[in-house]
Amino acid sequence: MLVLGQDEKAKYPFLADAGEYLKDKGFSLVQFGSDPVLKLSVEKALHRIKVAAAGEVYKSDLIDGQASKDYVLEREVFSFLLAIVLIKLTGMSTLIKRFALAEARRAENYLEKDLGNASNKSKIDLATRIIYDLFNIEIVKENDFFVIPVSDYLIHSVTFHEREWKLINRHVENGKVFLTPDKTVRLIRKELGNYISSKIINAPKPSMIPGLENIVNELISLSKKLTPTYTITTGEYPPCIKHAIDVLEKGENLPHSGRFMLATFLLSRGQTVQQIAPLFKNAPDYNPRVTLYQLNHLAGTSGSTTKYACPSCEKLKTQDLCFITKECDNIINPSQFGKKRKQ
Amino acid sequence: MNENNIKFLEDSFKKYYFNHFNLIFTPQRTSEREFGYQKFNSGFFNRHISLKDDKELHLLFMQNIPSDVYCSNAYYAFPNSPMNEKDWKEADLIFDIDAKDLDLPCRKNHVVSICNECNEISKDTNQCVKCNSTKLEKKSLPCKLCINASKIEVNKLSNILIDDLGIDKENIHVYFSGNEGFHVYVFNSQFQKIGSKERSELVDYIMFRGAIPETFGMKKFKPNRSLFPDFNQKGWNGRFSKQVFGSKSKRSKIISELLDNGYSSFQKILDSVADNSGAKIDPNVTMDIHRIFRLPGSINSKSGLTKILCTDLSKFDPYTDACFLNDESVEVLANCPIEFKLKNKKFGPYNNEKTSLPTYAAAYLICKKLATIA
Ligand code: SF4
Ligand SMILES: [Zn+2]
Ligand SMILES: [Zn+2]
Numbered sequence: 001m002l003v004l005g006q007d008e009k010a011k012y013p014f015l016a017d018a019g020e021y022l023k024d025k026g027f028s029l030v031q032f033g034s035d036p037v038l039k040l041s042v043e044k045a046l047h048r049i050k051v052a053a054a055g056e057v058y059k060s061d062l063i064d065g066q067a068s069k070d071y072v073l074e075r076e077v078f079s080f081l082l083a084i085v086l087i088k089l090t091g092m093s094t095l096i097k098r099f100a101l102a103e104a105r106r107a108e109n110y111l112e113k114d115l116g117n118a119s120n121k122s123k124i125d126l127a128t129r130i131i132y133d134l135f136n137i138e139i140v141k142e143n144d145f146f147v148i149p150v151s152d153y154l155i156h157s158v159t160f161h162e163r164e165w166k167l168i169n170r171h172v173e174n175g176k177v178f179l180t181p182d183k184t185v186r187l188i189r190k191e192l193g194n195y196i197s198s199k200i201i202n203a204p205k206p207s208m209i210p211g212l213e214n215i216v217n218e219l220i221s222l223s224k225k226l227t228p229t230y231t232i233t234t235g236e237y238p239p240c241i242k243h244a245i246d247v248l249e250k251g252e253n254l255p256h257s258g259r260f261m262l263a264t265f266l267l268s269r270g271q272t273v274q275q276i277a278p279l280f281k282n283a284p285d286y287n288p289r290v291t292l293y294q295l296n297h298l299a300g301t302s303g304s305t306t307k308y309a310c311p312s313c314e315k316l317k318t319q320d321l322c323f324i325t326k327e328c329d330n331i332i333n334p335s336q337f338g339k340k341r342k343q
Numbered sequence: 344m345n346e347n348n349i350k351f352l353e354d355s356f357k358k359y360y361f362n363h364f365n366l367i368f369t370p371q372r373t374s375e376r377e378f379g380y381q382k383f384n385s386g387f388f389n390r391h392i393s394l395k396d397d398k399e400l401h402l403l404f405m406q407n408i409p410s411d412v413y414c415s416n417a418y419y420a421f422p423n424s425p426m427n428e429k430d431w432k433e434a435d436l437i438f439d440i441d442a443k444d445l446d447l448p449c450r451k452n453h454v455v456s457i458c459n460e461c462n463e464i465s466k467d468t469n470q471c472v473k474c475n476s477t478k479l480e481k482k483s484l485p486c487k488l489c490i491n492a493s494k495i496e497v498n499k500l501s502n503i504l505i506d507d508l509g510i511d512k513e514n515i516h517v518y519f520s521g522n523e524g525f526h527v528y529v530f531n532s533q534f535q536k537i538g539s540k541e542r543s544e545l546v547d548y549i550m551f552r553g554a555i556p557e558t559f560g561m562k563k564f565k566p567n568r569s570l571f572p573d574f575n576q577k578g579w580n581g582r583f584s585k586q587v588f589g590s591k592s593k594r595s596k597i598i599s600e601l602l603d604n605g606y607s608s609f610q611k612i613l614d615s616v617a618d619n620s621g622a623k624i625d626p627n628v629t630m631d632i633h634r635i636f637r638l639p640g641s642i643n644s645k646s647g648l649t650k651i652l653c654t655d656l657s658k659f660d661p662y663t664d665a666c667f668l669n670d671e672s673v674e675v676l677a678n679c680p681i682e683f684k685l686k687n688k689k690f691g692p693y694n695n696e697k698t699s700l701p702t703y704a705a706a707y708l709i710c711k712k713l714a715t716i717a
Binding site: 149151154155157158163164166167168169170171172173174175176 | 506507508509510533534536537540541544545547548551552553554555557558577578579580
């Protein structure tokens with residue numbers, strides 16, 4: 001197991017053993033319900049969860065991964081560990097998912113910075129050690145790049161839809177792929193999220209801590225208000241649509257043409273405007289009123305009565321929205337996907 | 344195929360297997376492989392066979408006198424169970440290069456059409472010259488050009504495997520397939536355990552498919568000439584430079600042209616790199632991790648030639664080096680409108696005539712349905 005310094009624990013709190021950490025510091029969980037000073041950490045934990053629930057990444061009090069005061073570092077770790085305790089107490093899986101995602105993003109930022117920190121070898125070492133310990137990928141620094149075996153690269157990148165991630169679009173030499181720090185970290189994003197959520201899921205559920213009941217209840221009602229993340233049964237959707245949903249679920253920006261494709265496709269599959277609208281919720285520029293208006297327009301339920309059809313594969317190719325695979329099987333429009341063509 | 348032909352082929356194959364069992368390649372970790380075989384005139388494919396060692400393999404040949412024998416590139420815990428219960432462990436990386444897919448202009452000169460309706464045999468045609476039927480079976484007697492072109496593809500592939508993918512030369516084995524191409528095996532590589540999707544990415548890399556302009560320095564916005572590849576670079580950057588720029592002195596001028604022509608026409612450049620420098624392998628073969636392949640050392644019943652290891656590819660000549668059947672002469676009725684060469688001897692053309700041929704040549708024609716035992 002990695003030996004971490006205090007500031008490293010603050011950056012990568014999921015590496016710390018919760019129980020041990022508290023014991024080390026001489027605290028028990030129950031104290032957090034009553035002790036007014038420790039309550040600050042509880043508030044911070046609550047804030048951390050709320051930020052994650054809103055789909056954002058919590059900004060810590062660290063500056064460049066450092067803090068001037070020890071207690072700041074300590075509170076960083078406490079708030080993470082407490083956040084997990086609180087989430088466990090709510091028992092809400094939506095919160096687990098969102099929190100893990102946000103924390104993974106946060107860790108990703110630090111890993112990227114540590115890898116890119118050319119002047120500090122120990123930081124690079126730590127980041128590569130974390131990646132090796134957690135995901136069993138051996139990364140070696142070579143000049144400005146990180147090199148990893150082609151097979152490892154393929155195993156992790158094969159689920160990415162962007163053409164940029166195809167092996168042919170990477171520099172490959174001697175059985176190794178050359179990556180910049182940000183790509184290196186991007187490669188393990190999903191695993192990082194999975195790692196953190198499995199840590200939360202596998203953590204034992206504590207019994208209620210007196211004094212925290214209100215906070216837990218607040219979180220439960222917050223979680224209920226969250227629209228459940230749009231889960232789809234994959235397989236029946238073509239790659240272009242899966243990709244668009246992926247992008248939105250990650251809170252990344254999908255160009256207008258992509259939103260048009262997605263909405264018209266789902267409408268053509270008989271989904272209602274109300275079912276589709278929540279999909280766009282994570283988009284950086286989300287506005288519920290505008291989204292509903294636009295969707296209704298596409299569906300032909302408002303204003304004009306024209307119903308818009310999903311663009312052709314050919315058109316989507318020119319818009320860089322096509323991620324064709326074998327399963328597309330020569331169809332000319334995504335809406336034909338998976339339906340056997342009549343001869 | 345009639346009884347006499349089958350008996351003739353079985354006899355000559357049997358003699359080969361008896362005399363040349365040393366040529367049969369017993370794969371490493373034999374007991375983890377799936378074997379399969381077919382017999383003459385039987386549509387049935389015997390698969391899901393597991394064998395302990397070379398002795399059991401020998402027995403399979405002697406007891407069944409198969410027309411074709413196959414072995415998996417995959418290793419399984421239970422090779423003789425049905426496919427979904429075999430418990431796949433890993434698989435050697437395998438590539439298939441076939442002259443048929445290269446579609447060279449010479450091909451029409453050595454393809455024979457056999458009419459399914461009236462059995463008329465003629466040079467390559469789309470319609471039977473006798474009964475006008477379009478139901479034709481094509482048989483190719485590949486020429487030297489085809490073999491040489493396939494060798495070039497094998498070399499392209501080997502270079503990418505060695506330089507880019509870090510494979511040791513000793514772990515690459517090139518086999519003549521016994522008919523129209525080559526099978527390239529890669530053993531003990533970092534890719535043993537990767538699945539079908541990952542292998543398909545490797546295929547795209549080797550064939551140069553799916554490249555985007557940005558990878559080779561061409562940007563949509565604010566293009567910048569300093570981003571283009573250079574000659575001394577490894578991998579596709581270097582190959583791109585060699586093909587697109589030609590020589591160091593032309594590089595600068597050509598970059599200016601590329602920038603002038605713009606982003607969207609750059610795709611055409613990439614397509615031409617794929618055509619010229621990508622290795623023309625069969626993608627489906629490499630992606631399939633449950634396939635069985637003709638066993639090295641066994642005879643290909645499409646030709647009577649042996650699937651054999653090419654130790655020196657540049658000198659390899661399938662029509663002498665893969666031709667192992669004996670030269671006892673037999674009487675056949677031959678109908679083959681084109682000439683061919685085996686063991687440095689010229690044969691044909693034959694116009695539906697009785698002739699006496701050495702066994703290896705008779706087998707070659709009978710396997711291609713261009714002769715029968717008289
Ligand atoms: S081929 Fe059509 S359906 Fe398949 S990914 Fe491209 S656009 Fe979508
Ligand atoms: Zn005919
Ligand atoms: Zn030819």
